[in-house]
Amino acid sequence: MTALQGTYFDGSRSQGKLGSLTLRSVSAIVTVEDGSQISINLSELKVTAPLPGTPTRITWGDQQSFVTLDYEGVRTLWRSLPGGPGWAERVQRRLSTVVVALLLSVTLLAGLAIWGVPAGAARLAYTIPAEISQQMANLTINHVFLDLDSSNIDTGRQRELRRYLLSFEKIPQLEFRSSRAIGANALALSATTVVITDDLIELAETDEELLAVYFHEYGHAHLRHVEQKVLRASAWLVFLTVVTGDLGGVGELLLTIPVSIGLSAYSREFEREADNYAVDRLLEAGISPEYMATILEKLEDHHMARSEDSDEESESVDRKLSDMKERSGNGGGSLINYLNSHPPTGERTAFIRSRVRPR
Template identity: 30%
Template structure:
């Protein structure tokens, strides 16, 4: 029996074609030359994995590479040498199909139950200094890439900050809450809750609200995201291995990748229905506590959605600026700070990351104070 392959003699950089006779006596012989006859007992045969080339390594260091798998396996079998168990499993279609089902089930189960469970445990286990590191780094990144300087009056900042202070949970679980103001730039009317307790609200959102109670309802919703560690759980589910390393080692530096991931997730990814429901529940319960009508949240969300729809329908002039729109309550911003994005994009960005639904709005409408 003869197999074809390439010979690497260890003396030259290249290879040359070779034919190897596989004898019934268990010896390999090169034809016409290349190496002296050698017993299979002295040859190391690499494991067969699919149809990748295999290597026959001789005692002298000379190596033969071949893809004549069937002939080589038949010869080895005739000598009583069993082929790799891995290849036998690969060749068993029933086993292969079963393995696919098992692997798919494991991945599905991990995605549905395992990773969410793990991300929740990890989010609550992270040390406060890690939360501070992630929050600080995320805000610095957003300031560089997204936010503009706020143009609201300092007195307005203080007025809202004082009211925000009343909303902060009495049992803060080591979280230091603070309110930050930024110009929204291309993301427009929006609010973000960072892991360290920082809540960022944009000027555009403040301008869109018709009263402070609407703003406070949004702030309570964002505080709910902090309390339930939603942003952390979201980023951890996208970076499970990194987060596990941080939890196990307590090393703040290993959280660097979470800082890199957090801004994109906050801006581009919407919270799950479960997370939004939890934050809504928190807001509803505490709006009642502070005497804020539940309808304020629904009013704001409906206005935000309505403004987005109306501005999206605006005709554009040749220079790309939107025509005036008859949209009461939507006049505050019709372009981002640089005029590069249509107004409807900015107005609907909060909706994209905090998707409203008729059910969510109805829940606030039906709530009794």
């Protein structure tokens, strides 16, 4: 073979010597510019995997090295050495395999996002013990965001409503709370806990409407939606840490954006599941799903009104929430927030009404 041209370093001084490396049957000979020669046993040679455009270091013994930029020469040399080029070198060498790698990466990432992570989270969510679910709910219920206060509803009415709702389906923790921050709302905090706000109880004209909401939230709890969301978020975090370990800086900032978009898409899918579950249970109990459609419409009107209120009196009640969520100060928060996490109300009511008379 022809000689590789490069620089010889003895490993102790930063002064290199120009030279060449030639391969014999059992040894390699390095000839430096002053004419002296170094003979190295082939079994002693270590060649790092060459990357295009970068020098290859051939090392032996006590930190001695020969550095060359002759990429093709090193590839030839490599064939005579045990090991040889790895898979990475083979793939990145040809344009065709690079394109295949790109397409495969995109497909795999999309598959993981659309199918892999949700399926894994759904499976794992059911293995979470009730104590952890309860702990999760405890953390959320005290969150300053929600601003939950004790209920102002008459205790007799509370007891009656609780008995009514729980007679259809039991859940370890059903809370009635008042909240200025979230208005008329109901929340599933985990598999163990459902919260219904005073405003919602007042907004509903019949107990059947409240039952419809309860079934929807119970659906979230029963299907472990909160647990699934947490698992999905942590899966992405671990995944991104591993995959983007080398990106650094702005790259990481960037990669969190699709994740948050992805998570809000997931939450719409959960809303549909919970709607579907609630309609099933209402039909089962012999109650018309129409109640669900009417309460949803009332909720939308309610949040629309709240948005307009906060436009006019921007100094008042919604301030804490809007400060925390970095609102622009021009209102619209309550409605936008509601619409972001839920499918359009028209779509939901249309679906519910389509099931009033089951096919």
